[in-house]
Amino acid sequence: MSENHAAPPLTVLLGNYPHTRPLKDGTVPVDGVDCRYPESSPLPPAFARMVRELAYDICEMPTATYLQARDAGIPLTLLPVVLVGSTHHRSLTRLPEDPAISPRDLVGRRVGVRSYGQTTGLWVRGWLQEEYGIKSSDITWVTTEDVHVAQYVNPPYVTRSAAERVGDLLRSRDVSAAVLGPKAIGGQGAGLVPLVADAEDAGKAWAERHATIPANHLLVVRDDVLRDRPDAVLALYRALKQAIEDTADQRDDSPAGRAVAAGWSPSLTACLEVAGRYALEQDLIGEPVDVAAIERETAFLDT
Template identity: 65%
Template sequence: MTTLSVLLGDYPHTRPLKDGTLPVPGVECRFGQASPLYSAFARMVRNLEYDVCEMALATYFQAREAGVPITLLPVVMIGGTHHRSLTRLPGGPALAPEQLAGRRVGVRSSSQTTGLWVRGLLREDYGVEPSAVTWVTTEEPHVAGYREPDNVLRSGAAKVPDLLRGGEVAAAVLGPRAGGTQGMDLVPVIEDAPAAGQAWIKRHGTIPVNHMVVVRDEVLESAPQAVAALCGALRDAIAATAGARDASPAGRVVAAGWSGPLRAALEIGARYALEQQVVRSAVDLDGIERKVPFLDA
């Protein structure tokens, strides 16, 4: 029996593993907790705190470039379109996405994956270059030593909603529902954001991926069967809980296994990351897939 320390978010597709109703053959998983979940990402890339850990895609790209010994596993935990993630305060003058050039936009961290997708869609759909916006952040990137672009500023505000309340930014990467949990209503900057998101999916043939799963290289090398068993169990749990997810992009993106749509999402995310200086070198996606040849979709 191999023991693995594992950190995964609480979702319908992780609960069968966490409560033991779906065992992982030959593996004892010791599940950790993190609140908020993303606080574990920095500990993983800086201290390799877990054997297996959920991780934001942009953080993984940066960690890989920095030489952190972790490998991406083909399991998508969360994702979805992000046209609704660009928001502003209600009651003010209308603000079109094209008008964000030359303005300040708040985002939790310059390397936040939602911000990666938002900057990408702004460039593709509305002609706003990431470099034309000043990105005001409240937190540093998870990967130590990462040098942020010159158009990224750190604010003294504690949270992204504080940037909006204080008038420091014209808009923020913060979904309407996320704002509501912090005592404020927000308005999407992009009109008919769901339709715009569906058009993005149709054009690209994939759905943006936010969180996947990584494993320490040492564990992958010493216990590949255990890692494969965990991936297989996650695949089975995703299949068993399909009824708990709807037909929205966020519901459809959850999946396990290398596939054409996953490869497309990784290719687009990697291209966005390079264009935005989230990474400074191209991501070797072929090399990533070769390290984990099991679990084809």
């Protein structure tokens, strides 16, 4: 089925990265499809609009938000694209002037995180349990924002602060440590230090152990758009895949550089399996994640 020239534009919400700019500036065209690329700065409010209002046809989406949306029955389908990813042992931070503490010292303490459903928090809590035996319920998680998925209710060990930023929680001594995502590390988290002294090596060891790199941002499409305009979705996916390949020389060999990819692969499957297990352990979702079923929904994209 070919795309109808009279079809409405495809609204595609993407962050601004080297691998998305070729679509936005037309360097890599989306064959036969008129695409519009609305902007959202910052990005998180757009994620909430997508899961609460189905505001876009195709949308960048954090891994944890996608898993929670799927668990809640929101009609979205995962497209096999990793737009942002990295390891996260460096994401658990403290003030440099405070006494050094180990992750094990966090049991019974308060830790700041933007939202309990934030994907960086998902990965940090995952390795805390896996490597240190610390369950999510062993810590009080102090948040500054709500989760994106409106149907979700935070566990009792999550509390909301009036502070606007996670870094403020740490600097006011309201929390003992703070979880900050990759962008926040270089912004409000400037000068903070990781609790894990050898964070980079610990992150690399995690990636080697699981044969994947944690994905922070994936891509989803509304179910009705995938059903009614599969050729348009395929064209967008192929163009984005091409842009990712064309910009490979702009990414280094770090975990963040290697995470960006398009297409179903053993690495993406492993990533979703680990993320799904972590999400279930952390009470972010209520049912196990069937990764094979997720893959079957868009296997046609890579045929």
